[in-house]
Amino acid sequence: MMNDNYPRAILFDLDDTILDTTLSADRLWTQASKQFADEIGRSPDEIDRQMRQAREWFWSDPQRNQVGRLDLFKARAGCVEHALEQMDAGDNGLATRIATWFTDRRIPAMKPFDGALEALAKLKDAGVRLGLISNGKGETQREKVVRFGLEPYFDCIILEGEFGAGKPDRRVFDHALEELGVTPGQAWMVGDNLQWEVAAPQKLGIQGVWVDWRGAGLPEDALVVPDRVIQSIAELIE
Numbered sequence: 001m002m003n004d005n006y007p008r009a010i011l012f013d014l015d016d017t018i019l020d021t022t023l024s025a026d027r028l029w030t031q032a033s034k035q036f037a038d039e040i041g042r043s044p045d046e047i048d049r050q051m052r053q054a055r056e057w058f059w060s061d062p063q064r065n066q067v068g069r070l071d072l073f074k075a076r077a078g079c080v081e082h083a084l085e086q087m088d089a090g091d092n093g094l095a096t097r098i099a100t101w102f103t104d105r106r107i108p109a110m111k112p113f114d115g116a117l118e119a120l121a122k123l124k125d126a127g128v129r130l131g132l133i134s135n136g137k138g139e140t141q142r143e144k145v146v147r148f149g150l151e152p153y154f155d156c157i158i159l160e161g162e163f164g165a166g167k168p169d170r171r172v173f174d175h176a177l178e179e180l181g182v183t184p185g186q187a188w189m190v191g192d193n194l195q196w197e198v199a200a201p202q203k204l205g206i207q208g209v210w211v212d213w214r215g216a217g218l219p220e221d222a223l224v225v226p227d228r229v230i231q232s233i234a235e236l237i238e
Contacts, residue, residue, distance in 0.1 A: 006128045007207070009182040010236075011173070012154075013191030014134035017211050017233065018116045019144065024109045026052075032102050040089045047087070054083040069136045070161060073103055107143055113213070115234030120153040122237045129180040131156040133173075133189075135166035135196070156180055167193070168200030177206075190233060194224040202227070209236075 015021035033047035040047055058079045059065050068075030077099035084091055124130055132154045134141045138161025145151060145159075156179040160166030163175070177187060184205030191197025191211060198208030202224075210226035211233065212218075218229070230236065 006123065006126060006236075007182075007188050008186040009129040009131065009177070009180045009188075010123060011131040011133055011176055011187060011189045011201070011206070012120075012233070013167075013189075013193065013197050013211075014132060014141065014144065014150075015136070016192040016213055017190060017197075018112055018120075018150070019110050019148065020113055021110060024111065025106070028102060028105055028109045029055075031105075032098055035101065036094070036098055039094060040084070040087065042087050042089065047083070050083040050086050051080065054079040054086070057082065066166075072106075072137065072140060073099055076102055107140075107147060110144070110148075112148055113232055113234075115232060117148075117153075119234045119237050120150075124153055129156075129182060130154045131158070131176045131180055133158045133167060133176055135160040138162035167191075167196035170200070170204060173201055173204055173206065188227075190230075190236070194218075194222060194226070198226045199224045 012018060029051050030044075030048050033044040033051060037044045037047060042050075058068065058075060064075075068078075077095050080098045081091060081095040084095060120130065130153055132145070132150065136159070138159050141159040141161065145157060151157065156176055158172055158176055158179075160172075163172065165171050167173075173184075173189070177184060180187070184201075188207045188209050189197050189201035190209040192213055194210060198210050202208045207227040208224075209228045209230060210218075212229055212231050215231050218226075
């Protein structure tokens with residue numbers, strides 16, 4: 001039975017909304033910094049810091065982000081190479097080996113946020129139509145969906161690498177609404193990216209729910225006003 005507190009449909013982001021993607025990556029990069037410290041010839045703390053700065057530099061650029069998320073291995077190797085250059089550390093294939101070490105462990109290092117799967121189950125039981133919209137390479141994102149058993153929760157799954165377009169392209173949202181059989185005013189979009197998962201759907205008449213998983217609050221210079229702010233999707237069923 002539909003709960004009056006919910007819309008007819010909710011669209012969910014995957015990374016940093018359902019899965020602890022950034023937190024698990026940070027943990028794994030810290031491990032990599034320790035693993036390769038002797039070869040790099042720097043302290044693990046310095047390597048970890050330079051790796052973090054390199055990742056922030058790489059992913060902050062919209063064009064690098066769009067290209068990199070469809071070839072994560074190349075993006076990771078590029079980030080490591082950039083970090084090694086900043087430390088004046090020789091490469092000799094080291095960037096590729098570190099990226100390989102990381103990639104082999106990447107998805108197993110992830111886990112769903114506490115209460116995330118329970119929230120999806122309760123929303124589905126309440127009669128809410130659920131959609132998953134995730135940017136990234138199709139094979140990688142599909143592996144996450146399968147590994148964490150997410151398919152049964154969703155009536156519609158749209159992965160950028162499979163669909164041919166990703167957020168904030170309106171075609172993604174239009175397709176999801178059509179698949180779920182709802183109008184924009186009957187749906188929410190829930191995600192951690194203010195531009196892709198709040199501003200973009202709001203322009204179409206979909207309510208944007210921002211997942212502030214860091215608990216940092218809206219940036220002071222934010223021009224986007226979410227319809228709702230939560231720190232975890234578990235809050236949707238509270």
